[in-house]
Amino acid sequence: MTVPFREATIDLDAIADNVRHFRRLTGVEVLVVVKANAYGHGAAATAVAALSAGATRLGVAEIPEALELRRQGVHAPVVAWLHAPGERFLEAAAEGVEVGISSYDQLQAAAAAASADRPVAVHLKLETGLSRNGIAPDDWGTVLAEAARLERIGRLRIVGLFSHLSNASPADDRAALARFEEGVAQAAALGVRPEIRHIAATAAAIDLPETRLDAVRIGIGTYGLSPFDDRSSAELGLRPAMTLRGAVAAVRRVPAGTGVSYDYVHRTDRETTLALVPLGYADGVPRSASGRLPVSIGGRRYTNVGRIAMDQFVVDVGDAPVGVGDEVTLFGDPTLGVPSATDWAEVAGTIGYEIVTRIGHRVPRRTT
Numbered sequence: 435m436t437v438p439f440r441e442a443t444i445d446l447d448a449i450a451d452n453v454r455h456f457r458r459l460t461g462v463e464v465l466v467v468v469k470a471n472a473y474g475h476g477a478a479a480t481a482v483a484a485l486s487a488g489a490t491r492l493g494v495a496e497i498p499e500a501l502e503l504r505r506q507g508v509h510a511p512v513v514a515w516l517h518a519p520g521e522r523f524l525e526a527a528a529e530g531v532e533v534g535i536s537s538y539d540q541l542q543a544a545a546a547a548a549s550a551d552r553p554v555a556v557h558l559k560l561e562t563g564l565s566r567n568g569i570a571p572d573d574w575g576t577v578l579a580e581a582a583r584l585e586r587i588g589r590l591r592i593v594g595l596f597s598h599l600s601n602a603s604p605a606d607d608r609a610a611l612a613r614f615e616e617g618v619a620q621a622a623a624l625g626v627r628p629e630i631r632h633i634a635a636t637a638a639a640i641d642l643p644e645t646r647l648d649a650v651r652i653g654i655g656t657y658g659l660s661p662f663d664d665r666s667s668a669e670l671g672l673r674p675a676m677t678l679r680g681a682v683a684a685v686r687r688v689p690a691g692t693g694v695s696y697d698y699v700h701r702t703d704r705e706t707t708l709a710l711v712p713l714g715y716a717d718g719v720p721r722s723a724s725g726r727l728p729v730s731i732g733g734r735r736y737t738n739v740g741r742i743a744m745d746q747f748v749v750d751v752g753d754a755p756v757g758v759g760d761e762v763t764l765f766g767d768p769t770l771g772v773p774s775a776t777d778w779a780e781v782a783g784t785i786g787y788e789i790v791t792r793i794g795h796r797v798p799r800r801t802t
């Protein structure tokens with residue numbers, strides 16, 4: 435069997451297992467976050483797997499992402515919460531996309547997009563300390579009262595009341611939750627009774643049970659990566675869904691003192707074999723990890739040498755019998771002995787989220 439030149443395999447069973455894990459752990463509705471092409475895993479395939487495992491709603495950042503899911507035949511409830519200035523929500527309304535509302539203007543635009551027989555479904559987002567979007571506390575009274583009025587006249591359906599946490603510390607998250615609860619009480623007093631309240635993403639859903647409320651929004655956990663620096667996927671009961679592989683494109687036997695890749699930041703210290711891996715920063719291999727990137731070839735771990743280039747990087751395999759066409763596992767499930775996306779993140783100075791999300795378009799995705 436020939437090894438694919440470059441490939442990201444997506445284990446949909448792992449995605450389904452991870453969703454079931456959060457269903458069991460939290461006991462509440464699981465909204466699976468599939469923004470940014472499901473953190474690089476493929477939005478439609480992830481959505482289908484997650485829904486089959488008991489997720490009941492999807493979340494994306496922006497409306498075009500939700501519309502793309504509809505085009506791919508995904509008709510489950512989906513909410514989008516980050517909007518272009520002046521967004522009018524007409525396509526969202528036509529496609530039954532639920533809209534996150536962060537301002538009075540967005541509320542009016544959503545109501546204006548309703549048709550006579552179909553209100554627009556909204557989730558009102560309260561700013562509770564993250565300092566991103568969300569209705570500012572000073573505006574809660576005005577916006578909530580107007581939302582209640584627009585629901586009474588049949589233009590809106592208030593599905594959700596939500597916010598997002600900073601993960602700065604448990605104390606910060608509890609303070610944000612307390613502010614959110616004040617917002618919920620204020621909303622109730624003004625006649626806003628959402629079907630669901632949701633504030634927790636993966637980290638809080640795991641560590642702060644009091645934040646689970648009616649639903650949790652699970653992004654990174656769906657993909658089997660840990661949101662924490664100090665706990666692995668396996669310790670959380672999660673399985674990484676993405677494995678990144680390539681085929682050795684060339685091997686070269688070289689003497690000691692041979693310069694490798696741009697700028698010769700590495701020279702061989704002995705006669706050795708260099709293997710060329712055909713993925714580079716265009717494919718999401720972080721250049722900042724040059725000289726530190728772990729990979730696995732033939733069941734052994736190596737670290738790349740020299741600069742990671744746009745399309746390729748080099749691994750010094752010593753005297754190991756590595757040949758052209760051999761499989762290279764760049765990252766995957768570390769319980770199988772290969773590097774993890776988190777290992778990559780450590781050497782690149784980032785987080786696993788960024789590693790999987792930035793795998794480039796040139797890498798075909800194959801679901802298994």
Ligand SMILES: *Cc1c(COP(=O)(O)O)cnc(C)c1O
Nearest residue numbers: 467598635636651652653654655
């Ligand atoms: C991205 C995002 C999430 C998911 O966060 P994870 O840490 O990946 O679980 C949840 N809610 C909002 C508003 C987001 O933007």
